[in-house]
Amino acid sequence: MSDFSQSQPIPVEQLLTGLPAVRAVDPAEAADRVAGGPCLVVLDDDPTGTQTVADLPVLTTWSVDDLRWALTRPGNAFFVLTNTRSLSVADAEARNREVIDALAQAAEAEQVDFVVASRSDSTLRGHFPRETDVLAEELARRGKPVDGVVIVPAFPSAGRFTIDSVHWARTADGMLPAGRTEFAEDATFGYRSSDLREWVEEKTGGRAAADQVLPVTLADLREGGPERVAELLGTARDRQPVVVDAAGDDDLRVLALALLRAEEAGKRLLYRVGPAFVRSRAGQAGSPPLDVEALRAMGAADGHGLIAVGSHVGLTTGQLDGLRELGGITELELDVAALLEPSARDDHVAEVSRAAAEAMSGADVVIRTSRTPVTGSDPDASLAIARAVSAGLVDTVRATVRAHRPAFVVAKGGITSSDIATDGLDVRRAVVRGTMLPGIVSLWEPVSGEFAGVPYVVFPGNVGDRGSLAEVVSSLRGR
Secondary structure (H helix, E strand, O other), X not given: OOOOOOOXXXXXXXXXXXXXXXXXXXXXXXXXXXXXXXXXXXXXXXXXXXXXOOOEEEEOOOOHHHHHHHHXXXXXXXXXXXXXXXXXXXXXHHXXXXXXXXXXXXXXXXXXXXXXXXXXXXXXXXXXOHHXXXXXXXXXXXXOOOOEEEEEOOEHHHOEEEEOOEEEEEEXXXXXXXXXXXXXXXXXXXXXXXXXXXXXXXXXXXXXXXXHOEEEOHHHXXXXXXXXXXXXXXXXXXXEEEEEOEOOHHHHHHHHHHHHHHHHOOOOEEEEEXXXXXXXXXXXXXXXXXXXXXXXXXXXXXXXXXXXXXXXXXXXXXXHHHHHHHOOEEEEXXXXXXXXXXXXXXXXXXXHHHHHXXXXXOOEEEEEXXXXXXXXXXXXXXXXXXXXXXXXXXXXXHHHHHHOOOXXXXXXXXXXXXXXXXXXXXXXEEEEEEEEEOOOEEEEEEOOOOOOOOOEEEEOOOOOOOOHHHHHHHHHOOO
């Protein structure tokens, strides 16, 4: 076994040729199995994990009262927005412990059981293995020792596939192993390995050797089915890492059925997953994007909106070009250098927010950070810079929306989306109403606070194509 070394992009058709025949699964079958079972609690390290689901609650805080509210909502699953990808390892660890402590109290008060998913980036960025280590420790302290840590980053609708344990990502030029993409070069969460078994070994510093990782292959899923996969999961012990193939939503539904079988047989599993897993494990089918009529009913077309852009990956920059071509926008730049300079920061934020509020009377407004990324001398320093830039963007948005209430808000980028929801709009509770683009961009309706009812679009930095941002804004305008 060695990491796949493909360095030139290949067509997706070539990647998917010759695989075992798909085993079709009716989403209703998983929904029936989920009903009445443990509640799936998704600790989301940024808000983009909601992009495949509909009508599930989202919390941006984790008080016992808020968690009790979510545990009793329909759907038997909900998200807690921890935003830990923007935090240091120590702070991420502390936050996970806080959430589990409050969750245990809430579940005891409501007399319900739960299982935990640690939702992270489908291109393998985030605090792994520390987050799953901490969650496993906290669950064990409460009588829920973890047998297996099930790792499922696949996100088929966004072009993220795992085949023979190698994780692939779609790029503008074709499919590449994840370790060969720009995402693997992340200043804070970079990595080398594309084979998930070797990625686990790399990220754990050799604590979990690649040959100790349990693979679940497409052959297991498609030829063996839920029974075979549940049998494999039954062998997991002592937090063994399990990496799972998936090249389509039916693969994830087979996995969901297998996981439910294993849990019913007494296995305790902890999940580290991408967004697509949540929909299958929650027993939901894919739903079409929200149509113009639904968006109008939410008031999205009643005035002009705000588009906040923090992500600086190449795809986002291209999507800004597409939005400019759509027209009808006023574009304002937050200069990263000014945000990082204490003597200039506050005046710069005030100037941009005043201009944005005034411009929103006649156009949709884009507030974006300057496009050249600024990194530090090490991963922690880079993360600190990212947090400072995000804080500047959030402060600008906060001042803007209080001076002029927007008809809608679009947040582009994972950390951006989280910080604007929690600190810019003061959202505590929301409901995911559905997707704006099939399975990759979600719309929340805040149900608490000053901006309750304002459509809030969570748009990850690394999904869609050049025209996707323009398509979302056009839909919000009622066109």
